[in-house]
Amino acid sequence: MDPSFEENGLKKGPWTPEEDEKLIQHIQTHGFGSWRALPKLAGLNRCGKSCRLRWTNYLRPDIKRGKFSQEEEQTILHLHSILGNKWSAIATHLPGRTDNEIKNFWNTHLKKKLIQMGFDPMTHQPRTDLFSSLPHLMALASLKDQLLRHQYPLMDLQLLHTLLALQSSTNYNNIHHNGNDVVADHHVEMEGPTLLYNGQSPRSLPTSSS
DNA sequence: AACAGAGACAACCGCCACTTC
DNA sequence: TGAAGTGGCGGTTGTCTCTGT
Structure with missing residues (x-):
């Protein structure tokens, strides 16, 4: 059994350029409807959830890619100290950035940085241990x-x-x-x-x- | 050149809230 | 009122790339 296919025959794992193109074409032509119905209409062998995630996190035309700026980094740190792990709420203050991207950036960069500096990444207070x-x-x-x-x-x-x-x-x-x-x-x-x-x-x- | 480990990030999973009937 | 359907969110995992040995 190919592990890149679910039991119901739907594909999972990394998206191919061809799949991306089909999704983009469909949304540009028909707009958004039901994500559940979209894969069949677009000719994609994916679940609707996978399509929605691919669009919102990667294919959306307004997504800003590349490294986070110093200003963005400071904004994330500030908002995280207020909001905690509310990634979608934080993302609304960073145009072009997705909650997933911010979450990844936090987990791979900012969290470690705060720990190295002696701050608790959850409370943003100096660590006392x-x-x-x-x-x-x-x-x-x-x-x-x-x-x-x-x-x-x-x-x-x-x-x-x-x-x-x-x-x-x-x-x-x-x-x-x-x-x-x-x-x-x-x-x-x-x-x-x-x-x-x-x-x-x-x-x-x-x-x-x- | 080959391999292992670490890091980065894309994608999945499970749960929850909201809407509709 | 509650069950079913749907979308969204946060945590976690999987996969790819890079780097060191």
Whole structure:
């Protein structure tokens, strides 16, 4: 049994250019009717749901394709902090972008970025669990410790700048060794998402457009 | 050159809300 | 009033491409 066909004989999986052309032609000629009835009328061996999804997420003429701009990224972050995973609601504020596209962009880029910066991607608040940041903190503490012990008398200013930027991008503003322990004091002044939304790009982390 | 793993994104699935009868 | 049909939404999976070994 070909896995690209359902038990009822309808095709599933990636669309071919020929199928796309049939769908576009049908909609341009007849407009929208019942999605359920459309496949038969258009000569497509697909279910109506599959046709609707293909049109709304890919074939619609007003869809904007390509990378998300910095402005779009900021808009998504802002709206997500207010609306949560309401992708269709977020999409209404981004002309030409589909909810599916925004959802994918969030899951593959923005969520990871927030986590890397020490923010909880669901609440947009700084993460308070030390263990989630521990590897990052260990590395920072080790680097800072070595610098403070003057192992680099001709300290590279660029390196120092990077260290400070890294430290300030975490939730902890004072990372140091205390005997064998790593101590990280929480940065209590950092308020929620303002770091992200005040128009400044995150320090020390590359943006998606770079 | 071949393979494995990771990343990106298109597509599917299941559920829910709304409409119609 | 409730059952059936339909469309829309969000979560998840599948597939393709890229990159490193």
